[in-house]
């Protein structure tokens with residue numbers, strides 16, 4: 008099994024997938040960091056202008072405005088980072104079995120004294136290690152950028168790393184399962200659709216939960232899509248951890264669909280883990296039973 | 301013949317609509333080179349894929365080296381070159397062999413030496429450190445053969461191992477195969493290159509539409525019927541009466557003819573008849589059928 012893991016690693020290295028991901032991520036972090044930097048500057052300038060113009064802002068109001076803006080950009084970073092790791096998980100594994108089956112690369116491997124289960128688990132482990140490492144680094148970078156530029160507090164937040172790294176793994180399990188049965192193209196379309204449905208459903212749920220919308224239908228829709236694809240609810244859970252449970256009505260306006268007005272339950276997190284394991288079991292089952300070639 | 305290392309009973313594979321293998325019963329003894337031939341789409345590759353564990357049989361049974369197919373442990377002693385050989389081409393040849401050796405549970409210490417040996421065997425020492433994607437098709441087939449051989453298997457399945465090789469490469473692969481047999485290994489060979497099979501195989505089976513239509517040792521199959529080619533002058537119509545009694549005249553070409561005789565004893569009798577009748581015998585040659593003739597005979601024969 009570990010040999011297959013090693014092969015998966017080597018493939019990512021040799022095909023320069025890892026390098027490309029790291030370079031693009033650095034680019035993202037630089038752009039995001041610069042953005043944060045100028046926004047922080049801007050906020051200071053605005054405040055000065057507002058004050059000198061004779062405006063007055065109570066310390067409380069001022070504090071609240073700043074806090075919300077910072078939180079909004081913090082969450083935006085996490086939101087984009089979640090999308091990046093999710094898409095990376097999908098694209099890296101979408102054809103991991105199907106394409107090798109189609110081009111015959113698996114024939115010689117399957118004939119080796121190795122159980123089919125171990126081929127799947129080996130691949131899963133390889134991708135898991137890469138994605139976990141990658142998403143942990145990305146998440147921590149975003150936390151640190153916010154900490155140093157905005158002075159955001161980090162205590163209690165680092166616990167969200169685990170949840171953040173869980174997101175790509177769920178998509179990985181789904182796309183691996185799909186690639187044991189479907190062609191690479193069909194699998195790509197289906198997994199991407201499923202992911203998109205999850206994201207849109209999550210947004211609808213947040214909109215539905217806004218105080219001035221208050222639509223149980225939308226919230227329910229969101230819960231159903233989360234059951235189909237729980238990645239979005241994990242993102243909402245991370246948001247809950249970062250922003251805390253304090254409900255500021257302004258939050259809803261500024262952070263809106265990126266926030267977590269409607270908070271996912273702990274049961275949903277457990278469901279997400281079961282969901283992942285279920286798809287892994289499906290991958291192993293389907294691959295063990297099917298004809299190759 | 302040693303004990304059977306491949307044994308199948310009514311092995312059948314039905315794809316959605318098509319029966320690729322239909323109740324195939326075969327037995328291949330240890331230390332044999334076994335040739336499996338048949339027209340395109342006859343089911344040769346499907347048969348090998350079932351034995352090797354890529355494809356699940358619809359029904360029937362089979363065993364390799366005494367264990368039922370699918371036994372993971374037994375696969376340590378089995379090598380396989382797929383028909384559509386395609387390898388992890390981002391690896392170098394050497395790395396590929398390392399992975400194959402590792403997947404076959406070869407002890408780490410012995411790997412480098414063995415890999416050097418097989419690279420030499422397939423004449424790829426110079427390309428060992430290049431990526432496989434830079435290899436020519438024939439080189440890829442060679443590295444595939446090396447990957448199949450690296451764990452020194454007792455039973456080797458080669459699905460058209462020389463399809464991409466140049467004539468010298470083919471000869472080298474023939475030598476590799478016969479040297480394996482000399483070391484007591486068993487080789488199961490799918491091929492369309494009948495002259496090649498004829499040179500090295502001990503036994504063959506011919507399959508058509510998923511069914512075995514002929515099988516046996518090459519010797520028996522090719523000498524089962526006795527054909528004699530005769531060139532003689534002054535036969536004086538002998539051909540039309542007396543000689544025709546001996547057996548079927550297959551071909552007449554001027555002063556030469558080919559006749560099929562019932563048994564070996566008829567050969568001297570035929571010669572003396574010709575001479576006694578005043579014929580001038582220039583050549584009398586007992587013909588061995590070629591595998592190609594046999595193949596065309598049985599494969600087309602089934603159509604009539």
Ligand SMILES: Nc1ncnc2c1ncn2[C@@H]1O[C@H](COP(=O)(O)OP(=O)(O)OP(=O)(O)O)[C@@H](O)[C@H]1O
Nearest residue numbers: 300315316318320339340341342343344345346347
């Ligand atoms: N995956 C598959 N699905 C459906 N039918 C298949 C599949 N693989 C093979 N077949 C069919 O099974 C039959 C036997 O195919 P197989 O590849 O075993 O032939 P072959 O004897 O190896 O031919 P060739 O000499 O061309 O290599 C063919 O008719 C083929 O169409």
Ligand SMILES: [Mg+2]
Nearest residue numbers: 344345346383
């Ligand atoms: Mg074939």
